[in-house]
Amino acid sequence: xxxxxxxDPAVTPGLRDGVLDLWTDVSNAGxxxxxxxPVTREAVRPELxxxxxxxxxxxxxxxxxxxxxxxxxxxxxxxxxxxxLMTHWxxxxxxxxxxxxxxxxxxxxxxxxxxxAARTFDGIDAIRLxxxxxxxxxxxxxSCGYKEVGRVPDAIRVAPGDDRDDVTMLLPLx
Numbered sequence: 138x139x140x141x142x143x144x145d146p147a148v149t150p151g152l153r154d155g156v157l158d159l160w161t162d163v164s165n166a167g168x169x170x171x172x173x174x175p176v177t178r179e180a181v182r183p184e185l186x187x188x189x190x191x192x193x194x195x196x197x198x199x200x201x202x203x204x205x206x207x208x209x210x211x212x213x214x215x216x217x218x219x220x221x222l223m224t225h226w227x228x229x230x231x232x233x234x235x236x237x238x239x240x241x242x243x244x245x246x247x248x249x250x251x252x253x254a255a256r257t258f259d260g261i262d263a264i265r266l267x268x269x270x271x272x273x274x275x276x277x278x279x280s281c282g283y284k285e286v287g288r289v290p291d292a293i294r295v296a297p298g299d300d301r302d303d304v305t306m307l308l309p310l311x
Contacts, residue, residue, distance in 0.1 A: 140202035140211055264283075269301050270288070285305070
């Protein structure tokens with residue numbers, strides 16, 4: 138069964154808790170979404186609050202994928218670039234599919250829905266994202282139409298002695 142995607146759903150306590158649970162579960166499964174396992178909901182909460190504040194300010198949009206039971210199963214945040222010479226592209230952050238749903242094509246569906254959402258914003262020509270090297274994410278994003286456009290070696294320190302590349306990917310929308 139496919140996920141149902143909604144751009145900018147109402148931020149209810151249920152949605153907030155669903156995103157928080159998703160982010161925690163993805164992090165604890167080893168997902169490259171800003172944390173290193175083990176992580177608690179309390180550790181993730183301040184980062185979610187930052188995203189929610191950006192949403193309230195109109196700088197960020199939330200794309201949510203719900204499964205057949207209505208639970209939050211996937212998310213991505215689309216954030217406008219604030220530099221006046223770079224407002225023609227936006228950032229895609231915190232791209233997540235719950236571990237129990239992985240392997241079903243939902244990640245590809247999420248990226249397709251994100252591109253469709255980005256096309257609804259006036260003047261947006263491309264999506265840019267960064268990903269942590271060493272996990273095969275570049276191959277996945279490339280298979281979804283993204284192109285690697287930059288790489289900073291060893292820019293992400295996952296743990297002492299475990300540095301990963303910070304990889305920048307771009308998806309032209311026109």
